Amino acid sequence: MGAWTVLQERQAMLLDPAIRDWVLIPIMIVMVLVGIVRHQVTVLLNGTPKKADLKSARETKALQRGGILRAHGTHLPEHAFEARKTFLSDAFEKGTYEKDPNASSKPKGNVMQDPAYVETMMDGMKKNMMNIIPQTVIMAWINFFFSGFVLIKLPFPLTIRFKSMLQRGIETSDMDVSWVSSLSWYFLNLFGLQSVFTLILGSGHAADAMRDMQAMSTMGMGAAAGPQMGPTGQPADMHKIFLSEKENLDLTEHEWGLENVEMRVLVKYGKLPRSVLVDYKKAKSLGSASSQSASSPSSASAQIAAAASSSPAVTAGKKKGRRQV
Structure with a gap:
């Protein structure tokens, strides 16, 4: 100073x-x-x-719908995500939302x-x-x-x-x-x-x-150059854009946002040690997640509780006399 x-x-x-x-x-x-x-x-x-063109707005909103599904698909169950993904992929491939489906074949x-x-x-x-x-x-x-x-x-x-x-x-x-x-x-x-x-x-x-x-x-x-114009000022090829969005949707894998939520809540509030989540992730990587997804929600909760109670960290805690839920 x-x-x-x-x-x-x-x-x-x-x-x-x-x-x-x-x-x-x-x-x-x-x-x-x-x-x-x-x-x-x-x-x-x-x-x-000027009034917005309905078909042009439909093209833009369809692309936005695909981007929203890719970004926030974790909030949907797997069956709902796959249904939307299949529907949009087929629509993009067939040109359902295109303003002029035959524009790509016409001479520019x-x-x-x-x-x-x-x-x-x-x-x-x-x-x-x-x-x-x-x-x-x-x-x-x-x-x-x-x-x-x-x-x-x-x-x-x-x-x-x-x-x-x-x-x-x-x-x-x-x-x-x-x-x-x-x-x-x-x-x-x-x-x-x-x-x-x-x-x-x-x-x-x-x-x-x-x-x-x-x-x-x-x-x-x-x-x-609006949303329907390319970087050179030429009209954009919407068919190629839709196919590109279809490829992005096909490459997107679903991750359920509420998976293992019971254990995460217990770990967050100190009822279970954090090592339980590590053990669960290891078990999931070895293939246990496939059997859990095929079972019912009640059996899945039972398997999570069994995995938590059988983990080494929980067993050590019980030996020391700590309360485990």
């Missing part, structure tokens, strides 16, 4: 209050106002939302001649330009009028790795990392004002900084 205090005293700087009044606060206010205006203009450009034409695709691409480019232009103008305004300004000092110490992020536009190597330049203040506001925009504009607003960065990297092509 002594060295840090000495370093703070050496780099103590007094900022003019005019910097706070004419640089710090105006940048934040301008960014808030620009975000609100951009949201309203984006809403006007969007116009009346020029996608730019499709009016719907061209309209979607132009809408995406207009929205992205509304996101890129305001941020470019604000950055140029800050660079021209407030280049090299030190605006604020953070109330906590930071490592040297934050220097390039917090002191952009200030070419000094000895300044404390806690000082923030004007250009870095712009980026902090760009990502930190999202809660303010949500409070003012509500959820789902158009003043999203992450969408701005994605728009700058894709230059309008990413928004035009």
